[in-house]
Amino acid sequence: MKQSKLFTKTSKTFPKDEVSKNAQLLIRAGFINKEMAGVYSFLPLGLRVLNKISDIVRDEMNKVGGQEVYMTVLQSPEAWQKSGRWSDEVVDNWFKTHLKNGSEVGLGFTHEEALTALLKRFVSSYKDLPFYPYQIQEKFRNETRAKSGIMRGREFFMKDLYSFSRSKKEHDEFYEKIKQSYLNVFTRVGLGDRTYITFASGGTFSKYSHEFQTVTEAGEDIIYIDKEKNIAINQEVYIDEVIKDLGLDKEKMIKAKAVEVGNIFSLGYKFSEALNLTYKDEAGKEELVYMGSYGIGPSRLMGAVAEILSDEKGMVWPESIAPFRVHLISLNKDEEAEKIYDELVGAGIEVLFDDRDVRAGEKFADSDLIGIPYRVVVSEKSLGQGGLEIKKRNQVESEIIAKEKILEKIK
């Protein structure tokens, strides 16, 4: 894409009430716009990143047999009344509104109830199970405070997968499998080295749930990490009993601030019982379906990347989720640059081509702020030295390469 056509621009400023680093940076770089506290729109560069994160999550969900669906935002009370979660006294962050006929409806903050109710249409026999519907779409939570940028939105993107199994045993096997999928996701988006599977409080049906916590000063959670074993404990269950139960040594645990980038939870019969989702087993006996839920927030993940993979000049996107792979910069050498642009795009490489009529210093500063992995400069100087100047965003040194070598270098 040609930068002269991109409708967003970088900026030195951000809204005065924006206190989070991730949103400040992403607003300045033109990736997002703040509509109100905790509510951000995604502009062309930002939407490209968000879609790449979602595609990685989607790929991992498909690999474990997930089937994608799109549930509705508008939720009628019925199923939620059965599960006991309709009341604002039980769930205090509902957004609710009314149909013309006066009926109250809510905006989905999660979809266990909706999926469980829906599946009553399709489940009758043990042969129908197990299965794993998932959704990647916006959810709504009426947060009292929303000060963490896109890491905690009132309106935010979630991937939620729900598992429907015949038994605890079948459930447990899937649960172990999806743990690995989650680790794959965090590795693929560039946060693998500082994301820990973290023991958190469970429920009626499991001793613990598991969170995936990424270490960052911007996090709202406190975790205790055992670096050797590569696991952590959430502060809420960091007690001697749990430490002992997990075979960990308090002396070795390191305290850190972290953001919860994923969460997996054994729901057991909580929703299937409330909504009467049953199947007939091999012997014809009616049994309740055993459920689990598994969340990752693509927009929160993007915020965590912005907090962590950035420096004083701007974003440093990992190649897997960068809005473009190459930032091609022409310094008064538009004709030569245009040829390189056509060659790269022709080879299927995503290029942002800075063809704007602005000073070199502005182009370099913008390039650092936007944070595309490869910067390729075409200038009088580079051509004089035999070709193109190429520099990776996460490295200091640049090098000159011959024009013919560009594809080989970038691929």
Added chain:
Amino acid sequence: MKQSKLFTKTSKTFPKDEVSKNAQLLIRAGFINKEMAGVYSFLPLGLRVLNKISDIVRDEMNKVGGQEVYMTVLQSPEAWQKSGRWSDEVVDNWFKTHLKNGSEVGLGFTHEEALTALLKRFVSSYKDLPFYPYQIQEKFRNETRAKSGIMRGREFFMKDLYSFSRSKKEHDEFYEKIKQSYLNVFTRVGLGDRTYITFASGGTFSKYSHEFQTVTEAGEDIIYIDKEKNIAINQEVYIDEVIKDLGLDKEKMIKAKAVEVGNIFSLGYKFSEALNLTYKDEAGKEELVYMGSYGIGPSRLMGAVAEILSDEKGMVWPESIAPFRVHLISLNKDEEAEKIYDELVGAGIEVLFDDRDVRAGEKFADSDLIGIPYRVVVSEKSLGQGGLEIKKRNQVESEIIAKEKILEKIK
């Protein structure tokens, strides 16, 4: 995908209150679920169709220079108060809710205000214009009656593109260009032969707006068509003056029921004036931006296809938007069918493989209901005759082809 793993099933029934043919059919085939009147979730088969329609729309928007964004559902009153559209007396189908601090927010039913306000961040000079942001996402309208299935939802998918131009002349050129994009979309989704560009009422800045109306008994609009000239007039402006103005002959106009599948509109200075979106021209003079908006509803389009491209047995999807290209049916020949399945999938063809342990009659009925373009049967009989039985959903005759010929036939 193996049908035994697909969590949805076909059904002979649909909710009693569902009066629209499109929703009845899509519910029975397992494409959608009715959550409440006018509110439908999209299940795996339905989401595949919806995504294919959206991808066609996206492709056509990108071709005219569109840049995709994602705007927020939650809307704060400010910009809408300036345009005069916040009041429920002016716009009677708002959904509104409240933040914890008591502030009222609305659920976006369109995004002219939000985009115009956003662009004040980026537009200052004539060099910044023109550009064309667009969005494909859910919108919300508090409809009093919602009886047309996914053709008129309270929650529905919209593509809206907004044009921001320097002058009426620049705007008019783009307006003509996007007319053609719209016709391309309707042709590509299989409705080209019965979709008419239709003159409808304009506004302060244009004599007419243009709708794209698809002829169907399920439509809520009345249009008058001149088949020779391939254009139509919406009933609301079907008066002698307009007929004469367009050079049409009342005698030749044919009355028909139709559904509005697209709409393009010259907004002029309506929103740029209200929100003070200006730019400096070449002479440094402050000018208002000239705007237009262009809508297509992917979910409504899917509903229109369901109404029109279906028969008494079920859906007859066009190849471009079918959930799968091939419905492979094994009649007790799973091993042979599995090989064909692997071959087709390996060649990048989307296949739904009916490997279920059910009667042949049920498989055929389900296949007709789901409506995938190519049905390929592997049975004792087909193998005895030398291979596979292949039949197109929109044809009556089947033929036997050698197993080796399958790829060539399907591609």
